[in-house]
Amino acid sequence: MLTKPDQWSPHATYQATRIFAANLNERMAQRYYASILLPIVHERFTEDKRLHPSLYMAVRKALFKPIAFFKGFLLPLASDEECTLKEALVVASVLQRCHLPPVPTAVTIVKLAQMPFSGPCSVLLRVLIDKKMALPLQAIDALVAYFHRFIKTHRKDEPLPVLWHQTLLSFCQRYKNDLTEVQVDLLLQVCSYHFHYMITPETRRELSAAARSRPSE
Structure with missing residues (x-):
């Protein structure tokens, strides 16, 4: 089952993310977020029109590696034309609740500001602005x-x-x-x-x- 992430349950995804976020380096964590976690979250949200609580917690755990999260999850999500406003709002609520390191957050703000305008991108930009970082x-x-x-x-x-x-x-x-x-x-x-x-x-x-x-x- 570990080699078939497309068959993972929401709870299994949370447990895998918890383990990988704690033990992988930033580069490997980024690959996991981009190739496994983000597609799972996006697919389940598209199917259910909501995010399962275990997947919500998985996204929160992913922020344990913030640079990997920004590069492997947040920025690809913001640039995805299929990302909905509701999906971005759910991810924004995770960002709102978590401590974010200033330097990677500032870099992410710059990258979001350089993207074409979209509702999801604007949602994510606003929540990062509202963190009131220097x-x-x-x-x-x-x-x-x-x-x-x-x-x-x-x-x-x-x-x-x-x-x-x-x-x-x-x-x-x-x-x-x-x-x-x-x-x-x-x-x-x-x-x-x-x-x-x-x-x-x-x-x-x-x-x-x-x-x-x-x-x-």
Whole structure:
């Protein structure tokens, strides 16, 4: 049975993940997550429209090797066109409950910000932003570029999902004090181009607060 993971029960998958996460190195764990755990989770979610509790715990255990998890599970999931919003929300709830190391998380944020826009990708990006970690300049730059590119990729009269506006607001709330004057101006351009009547005014207030908090030169 161990050599036939496609026949594993949810409980067997959890037990295997628990053992492998504790004993494999990062490279081997990444291979296990990408080639076995992710396909099992995706297939069961597609069939059942929910994630079995044992598989949910398996995903949590997989985070014991965070770099392997990000590379072998999270990023492939985010780039999978068949990943649904509901599936991403379940994985996001795991991330929300677990401690994440800052450096691999920042690298993952950069990679997510470089992906084409999708609902699942936006869900995962937002939950990582909401972890409120200290981010390096590269990650801040990548997020500003991510939001600003929507001026070019989406027309002004093309409504963006509420989730996108919420993610932009979360970013401004968490990291407004880390933004340069140029970055604030770029994000204000985004707010002028893509406007949501309930969310954008709050986003603008956050950016204005960032501008006011800077000492005058």
